[in-house]
Amino acid sequence: MSDPGYSDLVAEHFDRPRNVGALAPGPGVISGRAGSPEQGAEFRLTARVVDGRIAEARFQVFGCPHCVAAGSILTGMLVGKDRDFLRTWSWRELASQLNLPTAKRGRFLILEDAVRALSDNWEKQF
Amino acid sequence: MTHSCIYLDYAASTPVDPRVAQAMIECLQAADTHGNPSSMGHELGRRARALVEKARAQVASAIGAQPQSIVWTSGATESNNLALFGVALLHADKGRHIVTSKTEHKAVLDPLKQLERQGFTVTYLKPQPNGIVTPEQIAEALRPDTLLVSLMHVNNEIGVIQDVGAVGRLCRERGVLLHVDAAQSIGKVDVNVEAMQIDLLSMTAHKVYGPKGVGALYVRKTPPLALRPLLYGGGQEGGLRSGTLPTHQIVGMGAAFALATSEREADAARLRSLRDRLWQGIRAVGAVDLNGDPEQRVANILNVSFHGVEGESLQFALRELAVSTGAACSSGSDEGSYVLRALGRDDQLAQSSLRFSLGRFTTEADIEAAIAAVQREVPRLREIAKLSP
Numbered sequence: 001m002s003d004p005g006y007s008d009l010v011a012e013h014f015d016r017p018r019n020v021g022a023l024a025p026g027p028g029v030i031s032g033r034a035g036s037p038e039q040g041a042e043f044r045l046t047a048r049v050v051d052g053r054i055a056e057a058r059f060q061v062f063g064c065p066h067c068v069a070a071g072s073i074l075t076g077m078l079v080g081k082d083r084d085f086l087r088t089w090s091w092r093e094l095a096s097q098l099n100l101p102t103a104k105r106g107r108f109l110i111l112e113d114a115v116r117a118l119s120d121n122w123e124k125q126f
Numbered sequence: 127m128t129h130s131c132i133y134l135d136y137a138a139s140t141p142v143d144p145r146v147a148q149a150m151i152e153c154l155q156a157a158d159t160h161g162n163p164s165s166m167g168h169e170l171g172r173r174a175r176a177l178v179e180k181a182r183a184q185v186a187s188a189i190g191a192q193p194q195s196i197v198w199t200s201g202a203t204e205s206n207n208l209a210l211f212g213v214a215l216l217h218a219d220k221g222r223h224i225v226t227s228k229t230e231h232k233a234v235l236d237p238l239k240q241l242e243r244q245g246f247t248v249t250y251l252k253p254q255p256n257g258i259v260t261p262e263q264i265a266e267a268l269r270p271d272t273l274l275v276s277l278m279h280v281n282n283e284i285g286v287i288q289d290v291g292a293v294g295r296l297c298r299e300r301g302v303l304l305h306v307d308a309a310q311s312i313g314k315v316d317v318n319v320e321a322m323q324i325d326l327l328s329m330t331a332h333k334v335y336g337p338k339g340v341g342a343l344y345v346r347k348t349p350p351l352a353l354r355p356l357l358y359g360g361g362q363e364g365g366l367r368s369g370t371l372p373t374h375q376i377v378g379m380g381a382a383f384a385l386a387t388s389e390r391e392a393d394a395a396r397l398r399s400l401r402d403r404l405w406q407g408i409r410a411v412g413a414v415d416l417n418g419d420p421e422q423r424v425a426n427i428l429n430v431s432f433h434g435v436e437g438e439s440l441q442f443a444l445r446e447l448a449v450s451t452g453a454a455c456s457s458g459s460d461e462g463s464y465v466l467r468a469l470g471r472d473d474q475l476a477q478s479s480l481r482f483s484l485g486r487f488t489t490e491a492d493i494e495a496a497i498a499a500v501q502r503e504v505p506r507l508r509e510i511a512k513l514s515p
Contacts, residue, residue, distance in 0.1 A: 061511065
């Protein structure tokens with residue numbers, strides 16, 4: 001533990017987050033957004049879909065270190081996944097992987113909403 | 127001194143000055159100072175008493191008071207409690223209204239909440255956006271049944287200095303008692319209870335390079351002001367604070383206050399220069415606000431709100447720095463500092479605020495490292511948090 005409140009995995013992804021940013025709108029690019037700073041976190045996800053699968057993904061988040069780490073891990077995990085994965089993805093496994101404090105569960109539900117919004121946007125575009 | 131991180135949290139607590147520690151060690155190791163300072167019937171008791179009285183004179187001198195007006199306590203929290211309950215419960219017949227500000231320390235606000243439950247009425251003044259409570263605000267809040275005004279001298283979160291001298295004059299004219307929480311003042315700004323017409327003044331050692339666990343309350347002697355004690359027992363401290371006096375702690379507080387007096391001007395000049403350099407470096411990242419009046423403030427505290435970053439991430443990103451957030455809790459609770467919210471900052475900005483507080487052992491290298499960390503991390507976090515449309 002590098003800090004009493006955060007696991008090494010959280011610290012690693014917080015200090016060196018992967019896939020930060022947003023893909024420019026264009027053919028095959030989908031996006032999903034949820035939350036607000038007042039709710040404790042706001043996520044924005046973008047991804048490029050090629051042949052029915054996600055080829056790359058990016059995230060931005062106004063949120064705590066757990067949220068930053070979650071965005072980093074999730075966007076890495078999305079590569080190669082299809083739309084069903086987005087439709088059924090649950091925050092619980094990631095929460096357990098990151099030792100998410102109970103009080104912050106609402107923030108990961110916001111992330112789940114952003115993933116669902118990404119899925120809805122996919123459906124709308126294709 | 128070696129630190130695992132850069133300590134910029136002197137307003138929370140200070141390291142013990144080695145000269146203070148030496149005085150305490152000598153007291154603890156001496157063969158003839160372990161007597162009870164109240165055991166005046168033998169030599170060892172009298173030697174301990176002499177040390178206690180020397181320290182009492184040192185503390186009194188730091189605030190321009192007579193030694194007999196100093197009551198030893200366990201720290202500023204106890205001093206505040208003794209002052210507030212001590213006055214309210216003994217003098218309730220003179221009035222049950224108290225005036226204070228919304229930006230007082232919890233060790234004042236919580237006792238006052240308790241007094242409200244016991245039938246007192248408290249007016250909590252909202253400071254100006256710069257953190258200052260004006261004497262005019264106090265004057266307007268006074269009522270015929272106002273018993274006491276309690277106003278901190280230096281705010282612990284933002285470092286602004288209240289004009290307690292003007293408030294003292296006003297209170298004396300209106301026959302109202304004035305209590306001042308001076309936990310953050312000693313060694314930073316001039317304190318003179320006579321000139322400022324203060325009736326009760328709370329102090330603590332651990333903010334002044336002394337040990338934790340010891341403090342004092344100044345209680346006006348001319349004319350004498352009677353208080354109801356919090357603790358009953360052996361009747362020490364003129365019956366105001368029963369309990370065996372901790373000689374070595376008291377020696378430490380005395381030594382710390384003597385140093386605070388003799389080194390105040392040199393410390394303040396050096397810290398002002400370091401603080402200004404820190405602010406210059408922080409300001410360079412843009413979209414930051416300095417909280418509290420830019421002029422009427424102590425030299426060692428800088429409270430900054432950072433726009434466009436989330437508070438908890440900001441603190442974790444800067445974990446190589448020991449600094450404070452005003453936030454009540456770093457995880458789960460989304461409540462920002464009540465002091466910053468009283469100044470009109472919204473919740474989100476109050477959470478994205480940090481207090482940098484410098485002290486006697488802060489070096490230029492510490493400040494440069496802090497600036498480098500802020501200039502590296504704040505733009506990085508803003509990039510992550512910049513949610514494009």
